[in-house]
Amino acid sequence: MIIIMKNDATPDQRQVVLKRIEEVGRKPHLSEGERKTIIGAVGNGSVSPLDFQILPGVENVVPIMKPFKLASREFRPENSVVTVRDIAIGGERVVVMAGPCAVESEEQTMSAARAVRKAGARILRGGAFKPRTSPYSFQGMREDGLKILAKAREETGLAIVTEVIAPEYVDLVAEYADILQVGARNVQNFPLLEAVGNAGKPVLLKRGMMSTVEELLMSAEYILATGNKDVLLCERGIRSFEKYTRNTLDISAIPVIKELSHLPVIVDPSHATGKRNLVAPATRGAVAAGADGLIIEVHPDPDTALCDGIQSLDPKEFSELMETVANISAALGRSL
Amino acid sequence: MIIIMKNDATPDQRQVVLKRIEEVGRKPHLSEGERKTIIGAVGNGSVSPLDFQILPGVENVVPIMKPFKLASREFRPENSVVTVRDIAIGGERVVVMAGPCAVESEEQTMSAARAVRKAGARILRGGAFKPRTSPYSFQGMREDGLKILAKAREETGLAIVTEVIAPEYVDLVAEYADILQVGARNVQNFPLLEAVGNAGKPVLLKRGMMSTVEELLMSAEYILATGNKDVLLCERGIRSFEKYTRNTLDISAIPVIKELSHLPVIVDPSHATGKRNLVAPATRGAVAAGADGLIIEVHPDPDTALCDGIQSLDPKEFSELMETVANISAALGRSL
Amino acid sequence: MIIIMKNDATPDQRQVVLKRIEEVGRKPHLSEGERKTIIGAVGNGSVSPLDFQILPGVENVVPIMKPFKLASREFRPENSVVTVRDIAIGGERVVVMAGPCAVESEEQTMSAARAVRKAGARILRGGAFKPRTSPYSFQGMREDGLKILAKAREETGLAIVTEVIAPEYVDLVAEYADILQVGARNVQNFPLLEAVGNAGKPVLLKRGMMSTVEELLMSAEYILATGNKDVLLCERGIRSFEKYTRNTLDISAIPVIKELSHLPVIVDPSHATGKRNLVAPATRGAVAAGADGLIIEVHPDPDTALCDGIQSLDPKEFSELMETVANISAALGRSL
Amino acid sequence: MIIIMKNDATPDQRQVVLKRIEEVGRKPHLSEGERKTIIGAVGNGSVSPLDFQILPGVENVVPIMKPFKLASREFRPENSVVTVRDIAIGGERVVVMAGPCAVESEEQTMSAARAVRKAGARILRGGAFKPRTSPYSFQGMREDGLKILAKAREETGLAIVTEVIAPEYVDLVAEYADILQVGARNVQNFPLLEAVGNAGKPVLLKRGMMSTVEELLMSAEYILATGNKDVLLCERGIRSFEKYTRNTLDISAIPVIKELSHLPVIVDPSHATGKRNLVAPATRGAVAAGADGLIIEVHPDPDTALCDGIQSLDPKEFSELMETVANISAALGRSL
Secondary structure, X not given: OEEEEOOOXXXXXXXXXXXXXXXXXXXXXXXXOOOOEEXXXXXXXXXXXXXXXXXXXXXXXXXXXXOOOOOEOOOOOOOOOEEEOOEEEOOOEOEEEEEOOEOOOHHHHHHHHHHHHHHOOOEEEOEOOOOOOOOOOOOOOOHHHHHHHHHHHHHHOOEEEEEOOOHHHHHHHHHHOOEEEEOHHHOOOHHHHHHHHHHOOOEEEEOOOOOOHHHHHHHXXXXXXXXXOOEEEXXXXXXOOXXXXXXXXXXXXXXXXXXXXXXXXXXXXHHHHOOHHHHHHHHHHHHHHOOOEEEEEEOOOHHHOOOOHHHOEOHHHHHHHHHHHXXXXXXXXXXX | OEEEEOOOOXXXXXXXXXXXXXXXXXXXXXXXXXXXXXXXXXXXXXXXXXXXXXXXXXXXXXXXXXXXXXXXXXXXXXXXXXXXXXXXXXXXXXXXXXXXXXOOOHHHHHHHHHHHHHHOOOEEEOEOOOOOOOOOOOOOOOHHHHHHHHHXXXXXXXXXXXXXXXXXXXXXXXXXXXEEEEOHHHOOOHHHHHHHHHHOOOEEEEOOOOOOHHHHHHHHHHHHOOOOOOEEEEEOOEOOOOOOOOOEOEXXXXXXXXXXXXXXXXXXXXXXXXXXXXXXXXXXXXXXXXXXXXEEEEOOOHHHOOOOHHHOEXXXXXXXXXXXXXXXHHHOOOEO | OEEEEOOOOOHHHHHHHHHHHHHOOOEEEEEEOOXXXXXXXXXXXXXXXXXXXXXXXXXXXXXXXXXXXXXXXXXXXXXXXXXXXXXXXXXXXXXXXXXXXXOOOHHHHXXXXXXXXXXXXXXXXXXXXXXXOOOOOOOOOOHHHHHHHHHHHHHHOOEEEEEOOOHHHHHHHHHHOOEEEEOXXXXXXXXXXXXXXXXXXXXXXXXXXXXXXXXXXXXXXXXXXXXXXXXXXXXXXXXXXXXXXXXXXXXXXXXXXXXXXXXXXXXXXXXXXXXXXXXXXXXXXXXXXXXXXXXXXXOOOHHXXXXXXXXXXXXXXXXXXXHHHHHHHHHOOOEX | OEEEEOOOOOHHHHHHHHHHHHHOOOEEEEXXXXXXXXXXXXXXXXXXXXXXXXXXXXXEEEOOOOOOOOOEOOOOOOOOOEEEOOEEEOOOEOEEEEEOOEOOOHHHHHHHHHHHHHHOOOEEEOEOOOOOOOOOOOOOOOHHHHXXXXXXXXXXXXXXXXXXXXXXXXXXXXHHOOEEEEOHHHOOOHHHHHHHHHOOOOEEEEOOOOOOHHHHHHHHHHHHOOOOOOEEEEEOOEOOOOOOOOOEOEOOHHHHHHHHEOOOEEEOHHHHHOOHHHHXXXXXXXXXXXXXXXXXXXXXXXXXXXXXXXXXXXXXXXXXXXXXXXXXXXXXXOEO
C-alpha cells in the first residue's frame, strides 16, 4: 500500500501515518520528492486503504495487492476446470447450457430438454424458483419444478443448472441440481454465497448488473473461501444508458476475467441483450472472445412463455445457432 | 397497453395480436393510421407487455399502467406517515437517524448514541450484521451488537434502525430493532423483502446502486403486499461513470419518488458520497430537495472505525451539520 | 404519436390536447378505456412528443415514428455499401483499417503502413489532428502529418482515414484523406457533421462514449441530410461503471444498428478496451457479431508511441490477429 | 508517478523501467517489498503514466500529480470571482441566470427578460444558435436572435449569456454576449474551447453528460491556458441508467469541484432533470449544496415553446422559486 501525502501535509501528520503503519504490523518506507511525499506500507499486516485515506494530510492511498486471493490468477496460474457429471467446463470444449427461463410444466420442460439435447447442449437450464421484479408475477413451480428437471435429466442425460434464491432453499435445490445458480440480483447476497459454497456443488455465479469485475471476483471469493473450488463466473450484461437493449453485454469482461482469475467464464446472451434477434450475434461474439460456455434461453414455443419469451429462441433458431457456434469454435481451435 | 405494428406487418400478424388480446381477457381496439397501425388492449386482464412484444409484426409495446400499485400515489394520494415509537416520519418534521457504520463495542456505541442524541438525532443507526464485499472483512457483532443497540435505546430513548441480511435473521433482529433496514445489495432479495414485510415492523428499504426508481417501488410493493404499510424508501447513491465519489447521489429521486409514491423518502449522504467532506453539502442538498429524513454515519472516533471511517462524521462535525439542517428546514417551513 | 392522459385529467384538459393536435396538422383519435384515455395524433404534421408532454393532464407521450429517416432501414431496406477507392465497405468482405494513433514521423508512419498492408489491412489510419484531453499533450503534426499519410498511400496503395476536428479544417483534410473521421467527442458537433457531409467524401462517424444508438443515427442523419450517402458508423466503446477497461465495448450495438439502419458498422477495439491485451479478443468478438470492418491501432514500436501506445498492437501481434480474423470471417461465410 | 511491478517481473524488465524514467528527465526511486517492487519517478519531467503502463513487467502505474494545473485549487487556493458587467460570480451572492431555451421572437424574449428581471435574476439566458439532436429541428434565429438579446439587455439591464457552437461563430457571438456558453455536447470540442478562450470574454462551460469532473477541469484548462481566467463551470446532469429523469443531477459535483478547483460552480436544474416539476426541488438542492449560481429555463408560455418547453418554468413558478432560493441562501449566510 502506498500513501501519498498532500503538498501541505505537516511533519506531525506524516508522523501519524508512519505510526499507524507500524500499529497495523507493516513497515513504513518514506520517499520524499520535491513536491510530494510518498509513504509505502510494506509487509503482510491486514489493512484497508480506507484506514489511511481518512488520516489528516493524506491525499490518496493506493492499494498494491488485489482484494481477492483464492479467485486470483496469481493464486492459481493455470485455468480451473470444473467438472459436472462428465462435463469439463473451462477446458478445450465450449459447453452450452440451454433451456427455458422457467419450468412451466413437464411437457414444456421435456420438450425443451429434448430439443436442446438434440442441438448439442449438454446442460439443461430452467428456473424452479424465479426472482421476479413484481410480487404479482409468476414465482416459479418450486419443488415441483425441481422434480420435473430431475426427470428431464433422467431421460436426456443432460446435467441440470437451476437457480437458488435464498439460503433456506439451498439444501432442497442441491438435492436435485448439478449446478447451483446464484442470480445477478443475489451476487452480493453474502449469506447465500456462503450457503451455496457449503453445499459442495458447483456454482454458477452471475455478475450483477451493477457489479464491477473486481466485485464479481470478491463474490466468488466468498464461495471459494468455504472450500468449494467449483465456481463458474457468468457475464450476463451490465446496466448502461443505452436503452435499446435490456442490458449491455460486457464482452471485454471475458478476457479481463481470464487475466485476473483462473475460473471458467460463461456468457448469458439472452439476459445480456433481452431481445431474441440479438441473441445469435451476441452468442457468436462471446464464443469468439473466449467464453468457456454459454447459457441460452430456449423455449419450445416462446410466444407463450410465462417469462422472458421475448428473449427466448425456439428450437430451430437454437439449432442453427449451435451450428454457427461450432464453426466459430473450430476456427479458434476449440469444439462444442 | 398499446401495441404498435411494424410498417410491413401482414393482416395475419395483426389477427394474431387481436386474438391474443382477447385470450388474456382484454378488448382490442384497432386504430389504423396512414403509416402505422396501433392496437390498444383495453381492460384489466393481467398481461405483460413482453407477451406481445415477441409476436411477429409487432414493433413496440407501450404499457399504460404503472407496474406497482400499493406503492403508487394513485393508490394513496396523501403522504404516508410511518410512526416509529413516538416519531412520525413523512410529516412536517425532518427525522435524523445517525450513528456508526457498525456496532464495534458497547463503549463506542453508547458514546455515538449520546453524541447524536445531544445533536438532535432521534433514531440510532448501527450495523450488527454487516454485508461486506470481502469475506475477510469484519462481519459484525451480530446478536451481541443487537443487545448493545437495545441498551443504547434504553439509556438515550433513541429508536433503533439496523440491517437484516437474510430471512433467517429477521425474527432475531426484529426482537431488538424498531426499524428493519434492507441494504442496497438486497433490494431485490425478494425472500428477504417478504420476510421483513411479515415481521410487522417498519422497514427502511435502500435503493440498490443499480435500481431505477421504478424498481425500488416494485421492491417496496413486495413489502406492502404482505400487508405491512410502514415502508421508508432510502436514496443512497447510484452507480455512474464518475470516479471521484463512491456513488452518485440522485437528488432528483426525492421529488420523483414523491410524485410517483406516497411513501416517505430518506437520504443517506454518507454512502452516497463516500467521503467525509462531502457529507455536509449532500445533506444540505437533500433536505432542501425535500427529504423526509436522513441517515448519517457518525463515529466517536472515525479514524479508528472498523468500517466506513472514511465517510463518518465525528460528533462535532455532526452537531454543526444539524444546526445547518435546522436552518434549511426552517427556511422551507419544516423543522427537525 | 400517442398521448396517454392521467386518470384524473379533466374534459377541459382533454380538449386542449385535441385542439393542439389539430393545430400541428394532425388528426386526433380518441380512445377511452375504463381507466385510461388515450389519444392518437395521426398524420405527418411535424411535431415533437415534448410539445404534448407538458400539457396539463398528460401522463405520457409515446412517439410512433423513429426520429431519423435517411439513416433508417425502413428508408432503405438493403444494406448500403460505401466504396472507398476500390474498397467496398458493407459488403461480403470485412475491411480492416489499421495504423498508429498519431502520425509522429514519416519513418514511423511508413513503417506502420507497410506492416499493416502486409498483414492484410486495406486502409491506413493515423491522426494528423489529435483532440487531446489535456492542452499540454501532443496535438498532432497537422498538415505535415496529412502529407505523410498521402505519401504512405502512394507507396502502399492503402486508402487513408484520418480525423478532422473542426469545420475550418475540413477542406484541408479532405484534400488528402479518402475517409474523413469524426471522433467520439465530436459526435454531436453539428456544424462539423454538416461540414464533412458537404465535403463529399465518405465519413467514418464514431459513436460518442455517451451516445445511445439512436443518437448516433441522428448524427448520421445530419451527414445524410447534406446529400452525402457514404457514412460508416463506428462503435468504439461507451462509458459504464466498470473501471478495468477504458470503455465498455457495446458488442450488441452491431446487430442493433444493422436492424435499425442500412449503414455499415465498423468496430474500434483499441479505444473500446484501452488495453493492448484485450484488443484481440474484442476484435474476434466484433467480427463474429457481424461487424463490416475494424479500425485497429498498430504502431511499429508501441512502447515509444506519442499517444495510446498502451492500446496499440505491434506488427507481429497485428499479423497474428489478422489470421484469426480471417478464420472467423470464413466460419461466417465472409472474407477479409 | 509510481510504477508497481508484477510479482514475476524480471531484473531486466526492472532495468528497462529505471532507464526509461531517466530518459524522460526524472529520477528513479526503487523500493523492494517482500512481494512487490515499487519504483517512484521523482521530478518534473513531463511524462504520461501510459508510457510506463505498457512496459513489460509493469502491473500498474499511479499518477501522483493532477493532470490540470491552472484550474486547480493548489494553483490558486482562494476562490475565483468572475465579474460580468457589475455582477460578481463566485462570491457571497448566488447569481441567477434565467430565460428561454431559445430566442424565438422579440416579443417572447422581451417578455421573458422582464419577468426574470422582476423576479430577481441578473443575467438573461437564451439560445440564438441551437445545437439540436435532429437536423430537422429548429436551429435558432442566429444573428437575429443575438440582436434581440442585445435589445433585451438594453431595456432590462440584464447581462447576456448565450451559446456558441463553432469556432467560426465566436467573434459574432462575442460581439453581443457578456458570457459565452459552451454546451455539454461541445465540452471536448477543443478548437472551440481555444476560440472562446481567446475571445477574452467570460465563459460558461457546461459539463458533458459523459464527463467526469476531472475531464471538465481539463476542458477548463484549455480555456485558462489561453490566458482567459474567467471560467464558470456548469453542472447540468450526467447520464445514468435511471430513465425517469432526462439526466441525473450530480449534486456532489458542486463540493467536489470546489475542493479540486477555485472556479465558480453554476447549476442548470432545467437540463439536469428535464421535467418542469422537478426544477424547483433540484434548484433548492443545488443552492443548499453550495452552488454559486443557477441557470434556469423560463418561458413566458412554456406550452408553446419551440424547444424544451417541457422543462421550462413559467414566470409565476420562477418567481415563487426565487423566493425559496432567497430563503435557503439566507439560511446559509448568502444572498441573491
